[in-house]
Amino acid sequence: MQKVMIYNSLGNRLEEFHPIKEGKVSFYVCGPTVYNSPHIGNMRPVIVFDEWRRLFLALGYDVKFVSNYTDVDDKIINRAKMLGISEKELTESVIEEFRSLVDSVGALQPDITPRPTVYMEQMIKYIDDLVMNGSAYESEGDVYFKVDSVEGYGDLSGNTPESLNSGARIEVNSQKKSPLDFALWKKTEEGIKWNTPWSAGRPGWHTECCVMIASIFADQGGLIDIHGGGFDLKFPHHENEMAQSRAHNHNKLANYWIHNGFINIDNEKMSKSLGNVLLAKDVVAKFGGMPFRLMVLNTHYRAPLSFTEETISEAEKNYQKITMAYKSVAVKLQLEGIGLETKSAEGVDAFFNELCNDLNTPNAISILYGEVKTANTLLRARPLNLDDLKASFDRLTLYLNVLGIKVDYPVIDEDGRKLYAEYMDAKANKDFARSDVLRASLIEKGIL
Numbered sequence: 001m002q003k004v005m006i007y008n009s010l011g012n013r014l015e016e017f018h019p020i021k022e023g024k025v026s027f028y029v030c031g032p033t034v035y036n037s038p039h040i041g042n043m044r045p046v047i048v049f050d051e052w053r054r055l056f057l058a059l060g061y062d063v064k065f066v067s068n069y070t071d072v073d074d075k076i077i078n079r080a081k082m083l084g085i086s087e088k089e090l091t092e093s094v095i096e097e098f099r100s101l102v103d104s105v106g107a108l109q110p111d112i113t114p115r116p117t118v119y120m121e122q123m124i125k126y127i128d129d130l131v132m133n134g135s136a137y138e139s140e141g142d143v144y145f146k147v148d149s150v151e152g153y154g155d156l157s158g159n160t161p162e163s164l165n166s167g168a169r170i171e172v173n174s175q176k177k178s179p180l181d182f183a184l185w186k187k188t189e190e191g192i193k194w195n196t197p198w199s200a201g202r203p204g205w206h207t208e209c210c211v212m213i214a215s216i217f218a219d220q221g222g223l224i225d226i227h228g229g230g231f232d233l234k235f236p237h238h239e240n241e242m243a244q245s246r247a248h249n250h251n252k253l254a255n256y257w258i259h260n261g262f263i264n265i266d267n268e269k270m271s272k273s274l275g276n277v278l279l280a281k282d283v284v285a286k287f288g289g290m291p292f293r294l295m296v297l298n299t300h301y302r303a304p305l306s307f308t309e310e311t312i313s314e315a316e317k318n319y320q321k322i323t324m325a326y327k328s329v330a331v332k333l334q335l336e337g338i339g340l341e342t343k344s345a346e347g348v349d350a351f352f353n354e355l356c357n358d359l360n361t362p363n364a365i366s367i368l369y370g371e372v373k374t375a376n377t378l379l380r381a382r383p384l385n386l387d388d389l390k391a392s393f394d395r396l397t398l399y400l401n402v403l404g405i406k407v408d409y410p411v412i413d414e415d416g417r418k419l420y421a422e423y424m425d426a427k428a429n430k431d432f433a434r435s436d437v438l439r440a441s442l443i444e445k446g447i448l
Helices: 040-058 074-083 087-104 120-132 205-216 231-248 280-287 289-297 309-335 349-356 361-380 386-403 414-428 432-444
Strands: 005-008 013-016 024-029 062-067 136-139 142-145 182-187 200-203 224-230 254-260 263-265 305-307
Touching: 005 254, 024 040, 024 205, 040 062, 040 087, 040 224, 040 254, 040 263, 040 280, 040 289, 040 349, 040 386, 062 205, 074 087, 087 280, 087 289, 120 136, 120 142, 120 182, 120 200, 120 205, 120 231, 142 231, 182 205, 182 231, 200 205, 205 231, 224 231, 231 254, 280 289, 280 309, 289 305, 289 309, 289 361, 305 309, 309 361, 309 386, 309 414, 349 361, 349 386, 361 386, 414 432
Parallel strands: 024 062, 024 224, 224 254, 263 305
Antiparallel strands: 005 013, 136 142, 142 182, 182 200
């Protein structure tokens, strides 16, 4: 298989990908906490990690792609109370909206979408294991992880125990043995809760993901190939996940850690305090899911992305150009009696070389645009070179599929071909009234 280079956040360096199991990729991406409508920042990891997944699939890997819905959290409890509905009603409605948005931006649904509420038995057992082996302790009904019980804390984020000052990056809590320790189990008086030897409560966020990974990938000892998420999750979330896995499974949870950059609004950080949060459903409704995806992929995944009227408008225009060229080629080939079954596309090495170099989607998209120009040139050429036109169509099909950019084209049957032939005859005979009627029918069918 083609060599894939990944910028590994664990070590901050470019590394060649070597899977745990030959030809297989185990992939986990931290999903949303489902308490409110997703904003556009929530959709960047959806698109970025879908693109990683599509690349591995295109290279012939068997990919097991998992992304969770966090369905137990203080934010969920508080918002459900505010709305006067149950937590389950709230989480189900947000999950439904999120799934719809995943489809809208051209992403494949995950193979597995675990929820913490379903894995509670495993989480309680996992925490108990940590208490029993001395990596965690109970305090007034809460359970905390002892950060000093493992070596290497800070390897991922750079936030070592020595560099973390009490009261600065961490919360001071008299129940903890050390201010660096973090909660595995929280005693609670309200909201959904489960009974345990320590208290009635719910798990800590950092514990949920590593337990679901350990459960789903138990055949690999809870060690996966790739763990992904937004840059903001590197610390403390992913650092704390790794610490627990080191204490419980004696591994680093994942061999490759990938983090995507933020989406800014007009070069400013998106935040509620600035009042510039854009909901994904509003952006998709206004501009379309495919232009939004194209805009996201036009910036390297590790770089900050600025959402502006200019960047989304440019993406809209480029998507229209791609759509027009692809449809025109598809229609022309069908009218000439050539089937659109995709053969193995030739001349696509440069495209894959860019994607295999730490997912360089901006350069891969430039190659797509170059193919669009080639297709348009071939369409204008006289006489038509149908072999070259079909080869261009095959390349376009591959590029669009791998990039997750959906473009529909009309499927032309025998009646459609006859209608087109009549239209061309009417034009040749200068029967303009007839040709206008036929042209209208062809436009209605999407042929013209």
